Amino acid sequence: MSDSDHVRILSRRDIVKVASATGVAALAGTSVAEAAAPPPKKWDQEADVVVVGYGGAGACAAIAAADAGASVLLLEKQTQAKHYPNSRMAGGIFHSPQPDGNRAALKEYAKAMMSGENIPGKLEGEQPEVSDELAEIYSRRAPDNAPFLQSLDPDFKTARLAGASFPTFPGAKEAGYRTYFATYTGKADFNVPSLNKPKQEKMNGEAFFTCLTVGVSKRNNIRALFETPASRLVTDDKGEVIGVIAKQGDKEIAVKAKRAVVLTSGGYEYNMAMRKAFLEGPGVDGWAFYGTTYNTGDGIEMALGVGAGLMKTGKAASRIITAVPIRVNGLRIGLITDSVGSPNSLVVDNHGKRYASETLVTVDPSRYFFYKAAVQFDIQKLDYPRSPSWMIFDEKLRKEKCITFRGISTAGYGFVPWAQDNLDAIERGWILKGDTLEELAAKIKAHADNRKLFDEAAFVETMRKFNGYCAASKDEEFGRKLDPAGVIDKPPYYALPLYAGGPNTKGGISANGQREVLNWSGKPIPRLYTAGEISSAFKFVYQGGGNLTECITFGRVAGENAAKLKPWS
Numbered sequence: 424m425s426d427s428d429h430v431r432i433l434s435r436r437d438i439v440k441v442a443s444a445t446g447v448a449a450l451a452g453t454s455v456a457e458a459a460a461p462p463p464k465k466w467d468q469e470a471d472v473v474v475v476g477y478g479g480a481g482a483c484a485a486i487a488a489a490d491a492g493a494s495v496l497l498l499e500k501q502t503q504a505k506h507y508p509n510s511r512m513a514g515g516i517f518h519s520p521q522p523d524g525n526r527a528a529l530k531e532y533a534k535a536m537m538s539g540e541n542i543p544g545k546l547e548g549e550q551p552e553v554s555d556e557l558a559e560i561y562s563r564r565a566p567d568n569a570p571f572l573q574s575l576d577p578d579f580k581t582a583r584l585a586g587a588s589f590p591t592f593p594g595a596k597e598a599g600y601r602t603y604f605a606t607y608t609g610k611a612d613f614n615v616p617s618l619n620k621p622k623q624e625k626m627n628g629e630a631f632f633t634c635l636t637v638g639v640s641k642r643n644n645i646r647a648l649f650e651t652p653a654s655r656l657v658t659d660d661k662g663e664v665i666g667v668i669a670k671q672g673d674k675e676i677a678v679k680a681k682r683a684v685v686l687t688s689g690g691y692e693y694n695m696a697m698r699k700a701f702l703e704g705p706g707v708d709g710w711a712f713y714g715t716t717y718n719t720g721d722g723i724e725m726a727l728g729v730g731a732g733l734m735k736t737g738k739a740a741s742r743i744i745t746a747v748p749i750r751v752n753g754l755r756i757g758l759i760t761d762s763v764g765s766p767n768s769l770v771v772d773n774h775g776k777r778y779a780s781e782t783l784v785t786v787d788p789s790r791y792f793f794y795k796a797a798v799q800f801d802i803q804k805l806d807y808p809r810s811p812s813w814m815i816f817d818e819k820l821r822k823e824k825c826i827t828f829r830g831i832s833t834a835g836y837g838f839v840p841w842a843q844d845n846l847d848a849i850e851r852g853w854i855l856k857g858d859t860l861e862e863l864a865a866k867i868k869a870h871a872d873n874r875k876l877f878d879e880a881a882f883v884e885t886m887r888k889f890n891g892y893c894a895a896s897k898d899e900e901f902g903r904k905l906d907p908a909g910v911i912d913k914p915p916y917y918a919l920p921l922y923a924g925g926p927n928t929k930g931g932i933s934a935n936g937q938r939e940v941l942n943w944s945g946k947p948i949p950r951l952y953t954a955g956e957i958s959s960a961f962k963f964v965y966q967g968g969g970n971l972t973e974c975i976t977f978g979r980v981a982g983e984n985a986a987k988l989k990p991w992s
């Protein structure tokens with residue numbers, strides 16, 4: 424670390440001291456509580472490696488650090504009884520390239536997904552300083568992802584799903600890319616909820632996370648403290664991270680990290696200020712997420728407090744989803760809305776007009792970018808005309824299908840009630856209903872989020888045209904595959920508001936391939952590591968399953984590196 428880095432960190436601390444002394448709590452948009460804490464008089468807990476956040480990345484970091492001989496303390500905000508990190512609420516898809524695949528090709532493919540800089544003509548590549556190392560380490564470690572999970576619990580199984588999602592990317596053909604589904608049954612069935620099922624019946628994220636918790640519980644050098652949210656990092660005079668301040672009830676505890684701290688506390692899905700700061704468009708009511716409500720950007724705030732930089736923090740593998748007026752931290756809870764693009768449905772903007780082929784929401788590569796269409800800004804009217812959008816469907820689809828997905832996510836884990844027949848959601852007003860298209864249009868216009876923008880006549884014309892395209896099996900405007908069975912003509916009609924959003928944000932703490940947290944000058948902050956969605960490596964495009972993958976690959980890298988350091992005392 425250079426002198427200038429010391430200056431940077433120390434001067435921040437000095438600012439905080441001044442702020443404390445003068446009673447000025449907020450300086451430059453931050454507060455004393457967010458900044459680094461000085462060493463305490465006494466430590467309440469200690470371990471070689473302290474891992475903040477017990478999700479997939481935290482579990483993998485803890486296991487790797489423990490296997491390298493370190494004592495590990497996992498700090499987790501949620502209760503043990505209802506411990507639902509995103510890694511558990513997830514679909515359970517992860518990548519594990521073939522061990523005998525071409526590693527050079529795998530590195531190229533990974534680099535393309537991480538930064539896009541090796542794809543001719545692509546513009547994104549803004550992290551060349553870390554992407555080569557990230558891709559190199561990924562190419563060496565990711566093929567071991569599935570074997571690693573199986574080593575934790577021999578009962579754990581994988582079901583093979585697919586190969587490379589981006590077949591034209593460099594290395595895609597030779598890399599031996601593979602994605603798998605986590606399961607204890609040997610089968611892949613996304614529709615079967617497995618919360619509260621015995622281990623041998625578990626699938627999805629339930630299987631994935633169960634496997635990790637089995638691995639954690641088998642290691643007696645790992646302890647987990649639940650209901651213990653971390654709030655600040657402790658640094659010494661040299662700016663090295665030497666511990667964590669956490670809360671237990673009303674009491675603050677000081678946790679000594681003899682070797683290092685690993686931040687794995689997830690993204691900022693339920694942090695209103697960060698959503699306003701980082702997300703495109705209206706970050707509060709224009710967005711929603713369908714994972715745990717406990718990911719509130721705490722680790723990002725803690726890292727900023729010791730001078731960490733950020734990287735592409737606004738990235739979120741997202742599309743359009745519905746959300747309900749049950750709010751946590753002032754933010755609506757979202758739900759997987761996989762029915763978008765179904766026959767007997769279409770999507771209109773906030774004015775009543777279609778703007779895209781609805782099936783783009785469900786296919787690669789557009790499915791993880793569709794949010795960009797949803798947050799489009801009208802530069803003349805100075806409005807977000809697609810925020811919200813509206814999924815319109817008829818009685819046929821209402822009866823046939825649950826409009827949201829109940830196997831996993833917020834409906835599957837009891838954050839939001841939603842019955843299979845959708846009737847309770849209609850009853851609650853979460854789905855609007857009209858016996859005629861005109862009645863439905865009037866209800867959309869009266870909805871607070873519509874801001875009275877809906878054009879009833881344009882909407883009725885949109886519906887007429889769409890049904891005509893279905894009858895002709897040809898979508899003249901957006902090229903969606905349509906056929907006569909897909910018409911929307913069975914009343915009553917329904918409208919569901921859709922917002923930009925998806926499973927999770929992709930964090931943004933700046934970190935290199937060794938998962939050292941970097942400051943704004945790109946220098947590592949001593950003894951601070953990170954992994955998971957708080958610092959996602961996949962900054963250009965997202966192949967489904969990438970987030971759990973990086974928990975396994977880079978969680979282990981972070982844990983191993985943290986354990987390797989010499990204790991500071």
Ligand SMILES: Cc1cc2nc3c(=O)[nH]c(=O)nc-3n(C[C@H](O)[C@H](O)[C@H](O)COP(=O)(O)OP(=O)(O)OC[C@H]3O[C@@H](n4cnc5c(N)ncnc54)[C@H](O)[C@@H]3O)c2cc1C
Pocket residue numbers: 475476477478479480481498499500501507508509510511512513514515516517651652653654687688689690713714715717718719721722831832833926927954955956957967968969970971972974
């Ligand atoms: C419904 C859904 C489906 C998904 N499906 C897939 C999929 O199939 N494949 C895939 O790759 N990805 C999927 N994802 C994304 C993926 O699940 C997440 O990005 C990934 O699990 C993140 O892992 P993590 O360890 O970084 O965070 P998490 O698993 O969310 O863990 C973070 C933990 O940190 C805790 N925490 C937060 N703040 C603090 C604090 N201050 N102190 C202590 N603890 C704290 C949280 O309570 C939480 O337990 C899905 C996500 C969702 C929501």
